[in-house]
Amino acid sequence: MNPILGLTAFSIGTLIVLLLIVYIKDMVRFIFTVQDFFKNFLSIDKSSSDFTSGLFNYMIQAIRVHFRAELSMMFFIDSNHCGLRYFSITEGKMKFLRDSMDLTDFDVDDTLRRQIMTGDLRIIRTIYPHVFYKGFSRYKNILKKALVIPIVQDKVPVAFFIICFPNVVNYLRAWKMDIFYKKQLNNIILDMISVGRTREQNIFSIMMENIRDYAFITADNSMKITTWNKGSELMFGYDSNEMIGRKFEFLISEESLEDFERAVNISMRKEETKMKILILDYNKTNLTCEILLKQIKMNDTVMGFYILIKDVSKDEVLKNNMKNKSIINRSIVENARDGIILLNRDDKIIYFNERLKNIAEANIAFLGMDIANVFSRQYNTEIKKKIDELKKNKIDFNFIDVNIGEFWYNIRFFPIKSDEGGYQGVIIFFIDNTIRMKTRKELEEKKEQLENLNRSFLEHLNAARLMQKNLVPKTLPKNKHIRFESIYYLSDEIGGDFFYVEELKIERTNFYLVLVADVSGHGVAASMFSVLVKDTYNDFKKSCRTKEDLVPSEFLKVFNKKIVELDIEMKKFITVFFSIIDTTNKKVMFSSAGHPSMVAIRNSDMIQFYGIKNSPPIGVFENYAYKDDSMEIESGDKLLFYTDGLLEVFASEDSYVSYFNNFILQNKGLSIAQIKAEMDKQIAVVFEKTHFYQDDITVILCQVL
Known part of the structure; x- marks a missing residue:
């Protein structure tokens, strides 16, 4: 093999390996670099910056630095408008553009969107056709080494960057980062924009308000x-x-x-x-x-x-006035009504006024004495304690109230500090507080008297409540002819509800007397009238020897006369419903004095109301002639007698009467024991909301067998 070819192949292989190493290094560096600068971006809010402009300024500068660019610009797109918001320029070749940056918004059309999404550099001519582009055209080589990076959310561009590079190496490095990590870069920048806008709304708002x-x-x-x-x-x-x-x-x-x-x-x-x-x-x-x-x-x-x-x-x-005009001069201090002492850091007296001598009851020179030796031991201990608190806790004010002889003083301590904040001493004011403290003592005594009076009143209320409960029957008649159920709740303020149900046998016939009364108002007085109701009822019952004596209106006339003749200043009126039930002859006689009507739930499921119209309460008119009425009954009929406290339980925004009527309609088929149970539930619901009974609640339920 030719050695030259082998060497060439080795060199090319080595170069490829080095390029791969550099490439991998750049990619790793890019990942960590972007992550680091995003972490720094997020930490701005905690470390120093409180404003979105600081966040985005940092971001655009960080992008320029990390991409080793000459110029970085960030454009935001909002609806159909776009504009340059942030930019960062080095002090290099392009610094002349600093004053040419046009922050005016411009319209966004389809051409511009296409150029943004494709990274088309012609976007610069589209955005800045005049001065700004001319500046770029002076350095066409730099313009060629530029990137347009869109930031896309849901396939729609929300922002984009224009980044210009000083040389080809930096441009290629950024280009390959953009190509291979476009999605990651896009997501990171979107997160930054989101964080920035959130900070803009929240942090700036908090700052402005607080x-x-x-x-x-x-x-x-x-x-x-x-x-x-x-x-x-x-x-x-x-x-x-x-x-x-x-x-x-x-x-x-x-x-x-x-x-x-x-x-x-x-x-x-x-x-x-x-x-x-x-x-x-x-x-x-x-x-x-x-x-x-x-x-x-x-x-x-x-x-x-x-x-x-x-x-x-x-x-x-104030400082200048203190120095130059002597606002607080010695004569004012000397003639002050309050005692004044000035101590150094060692608690030694360095100044006191004449009033202090009178308070201390000593005509001696206190200068140089320790404050602990001026008053008796019990006062000195408290005064020293307050001064020590000023020193240790570095507070700006302290005080105590003390009784010296016949007088009360509010002693106030103010530390004297150096410009550096060090403790230098204390100024103490003895302010005569005798009148206020005497008034306070009198108020405390009156408070105690009121508490005793209230305690006594509560005892009387409890006694009245117990008495009122003892007036009503513990058990009700119950036999093969008739049955009764009752509900009886006393209000927190004690009202005047009273009821009585009794079986009376006359001429071998069983009659059942049902009396329900409600005294106006609350409190002990109302409960005492309940006693009068029962006494009158007992007198009437004793007077009934024959069937002809059983006339409900006669009871009302006698009772009305008694109330009128009392002639008391605190006028009370009483509503009463009195009925006499004859189970043998299946008849009910009744009379009413301003009381809610009786409800009759017939065996046939018909509901009827019985009462005496335009009949005034007891105690309103003298010698008023109350009238009687009657109704026929049969087995299975149910009768309901009640006071107006029950209607308040069924109160609604529209009408408590209709609400009460609806309750009767919904439960008419139940036995009187079951109706009583449903009423108890409704009363419990109301009590759970209010936690008290506004009025007495009395209900008598009767069922003919």
Whole structure:
């Protein structure tokens, strides 16, 4: 074999292997490089930047650096419009284009979309037919070494990059990365855009809403303002539309301009710089401001600056007045109504006023004494404790209330600090608080009296509740002719519901007396009227010796007369429904005084309501002639007597009456025990919502067998 051919073949093979190694190395480097710069991009929010402009500026700069390009531009596409949003240019051959970048939006048509998707370089002529393209045409070789990289989401371009390279090697490296890793690059950039837009909505919103006491501004490397928060607007009077894009130096007072430029130069070398300068507000008023300049830095590249500003004009005025005009002079302090002591860092007295001598009840010179030796031991211990808390906890205020003799003092402690924040001593004010403390003591005594009164009232309420429960029957009549069920709930405030069901035998006939009454109002007074109801009922029952005496309206007339004759200032009225059931003759006699009607559920499933129309409650009209009525009954009929507290259980927005009627219709086929169970459930539901009973609830259920 020819040695020359063999050597040539070996050299070619070696070259191919080296190219493969370089190619694989480039691919691996690309993967890790893109991943690293995406991680850095995500970390911006945590490390330094708070604004989307910073995020995208970093991204476009990072793309230029990692692709080793001369120029990188990022265009966003929104609906039918497109525009250059971010760009990064080196200080090399193309830096002249920096001032020619046109940020005006332009229309997107099918031709432009096709050029974007295919990476057609003629897109530059389409976008910038005038000045910008002329700039490119000066360097046609650079234009030939350019890439158009579309960013596609759901087959639609949402953004694209134009990247120009200084030499063929860099161009080819980027070209093969784009060819082989187009999809990965596309997804990464889409993620970055998503993160950026999310940060723009969330972070900028949080900043605008929460930072109002400080001006918080960001600027690029040329000190052009990129964000302007609400605090900046409140402090200087300019809104964001007026300031974004302007140089920050626009705000600086002429006499502070040189100092500020010097601080900016220092900030390029140091991570942050603090200074105090004069800034002009909207009215051209000089504001003395403390400024913190902090770098926005990514991968050792300064992207711009945070500018945090605090207006200290008032502090400066106060400091100057304290120094030059002596606002708080010695005569004011000496004649103050409050006692004043000034201690050094060792708790030694270096000043006290005349009022302090009166408080301490000692006409001696306190200068140089330890504060622990001025008052009695019990006060000194508390005072020393508060001073030590100022020193250890580095708090700005402390206080105690002490009783010295006949007087109460609110003792307030304020630390004296050096410019560096070190503890230098404390100033103590003894403020006469005697009147307030006496008033406080009187209030505490009155509170105790009210609590005792409330306790007594609750005891009376409990006693009244127990008494009221004892007034109603524990058991109800139950035999082969008739059955009864009852529901009885007392309100938290104690109402005046009362009922009685009793079997009465006259002339060998069994009658069943059913009385339901409701006294207006709540409380002990209402419950006491329940006693009067029962007494009147018992008198009426004793007077019934023959069947002819069993007249319900007669009971109402007697009861009405008693209530009217009481002539009490606190007028009460009472609604009553009184019925007498004759199971032998299958008849019910009844009378009513302003009470809800009785419900009759017939054995035939018919529902009827019985009452006396236009009948006033007891205690309203003197000598009112109440009337009687009657109805026939048969086996299987069910009767329902109740107070208005039951209707409130079935209250709805439309009408509690219709709601109650619906309940009767739905449950008319049940036994009275089952109806009672369903009512108990409904009452429990209402109680679970309100946790109390607004009114007494009384229900008597009767079934004829």
